[in-house]
Amino acid sequence: MTGSVPPVPGLPGRLREVDLRLAPERAHAVDALEIAAYLEADGLSDEQLQGRYGAQGLFQAAELLYAQRGSGQALNRRVRRPAPSFPWRTLLRGPLYLLPGVTGLLVTGTLGPGATAAFVFAAAFGWGHVMLLAALRYAEPLGVPGRALRAALVGGTLVGVLGGALTAGGLAGPGQLALGALVGGVVALASGAAGVLLAFGRMGVFTVAFAAPLLAAGVALTQPSLPAALAALGLLAAMPTYAAWSITRVPGTLPVSWATLTPGLRLAAYGWALAAACVALGTRLGAGALLPLVLSAGGLEAGVWHAQERLQHAAREERDLGALRWRGRLAVILVAAGYALALALGVRLLDDPALGGPGLPPDLPTVIPASGAALLLSAWLANHGRAPLLLAVWTVTALLLTLTSLSPTLLLPLLALSLLALALSALQDPRSYR
Secondary structure: OOOOOOOOOOOOOOHHHHHHHOHHHHHHOOOHHHHHHHHHHOOOOHHHHHHOOOOOOHHHHHHHHHOOOOOOHHHHOOOOOOOOOOOHHHHHHHHHHHHHHHHHHHHHOOOOHHHHHHHHHHHHHHHHHHHHHHHHHHHOOOOOOHHHHHHHHHHHHHHHHHHHHHHHHHHHOHHHHHHHHHHHHHHHHHHHHHHHHHHOOOHHHHHHHHHHHHHHHHHHHHOOOHHHHHHHHHHHHHHHHHHHHHHOOOOOOOOOOHHHHHHHHHHHHHHHHHHHHHHHHHHHHOHHHHHHHHHOHHHHHHHHHHHHHHHHHHHHHOOOHHHHHHHHHHHHHHHHHHHHHHHHHHHHHHOOHHHOOOOOOOOHHHHHHHHHHHHHHHHHHHOOOOHHHHHHHHHHHHHHHHHOOOOHHHHHHHHHHHHHHHHHHHOOOHHHHO
């Protein structure tokens, strides 16, 4: 008969009317009890369902309705969520990373070669030291592991004192031991304090803590004198340390033990190998050649963060493992390529005579973008437990740059491609999308 409702198998005649009315709710229901709740909400009691709709009662009617085709089908539909936006605010962290280094460099430049050598050691040591501090901070993500962080900060300072003294004495003579110890300790302490502040996201405190030391370093540079340099070093040691000490007042539950430090030390060793490779590259190309990488450090951090957010977004949307892996590979490749492209454009602008560029070494348009992509992929892999492998990769890279004449224009692109292959292999593991 035209306009009649086709019968639904297994349902008493008038119960089909209820089924049509509840079809949207039934599609989202997880079990018959949820259907029973909808029936009660519509005012249908046992008596009404028995007398008017031909069912044996509320729960029997709910079971009949839930048994119909289409129940719960909406739960299997792919949920479309908006793609994560790029964390633009993280870009501001790049220039902040310069503050400890620039301050130390301005001061040590007025104190002679021994102080400069100690600064280079302490700055390179700071790469791994900051990774250790970050690992300790995130080992207690819901609290403040102040006791462990303070111990690591003091330990790093002692290493800076010893390493600065040995480096200055070895490269500039025994008469520079005391100055090297002072500079190495101050720079290691300041870079460690900077790592603590950034690990807690205290960017405003970070800026204030380094403002006065940077100003004093500028005075020491324009009016060179030993008292001015020592005053700048004193401020560089005191202000960031006071800020870091203030935010780590809570001792936390993390004990000061070798077991606590071991996971972070693995990351620190990778950081030191990375620093050694960058020092070797700077020696080959000139220290100023690495400035685009330092300035864009915030972009690197944002890229790593964004790549992982894209992977998590893909994991929430895709139900097929093959499609998930395809999207994951595409996300990591695009983020690494985007960062390399941004660096290439930056280098091109710096080298443009029409914009008053200073003129750059011919290797830089290739080396800097390739180095950026390698650093981003390396940081992503380190977050996924590949630090021991990365330690070997960057150690070999540092040795090749130091001991061979292999051109960086060949080595760095090969390094970036090798790390991309490792990243694509890591994306085979579903845990990479967490």
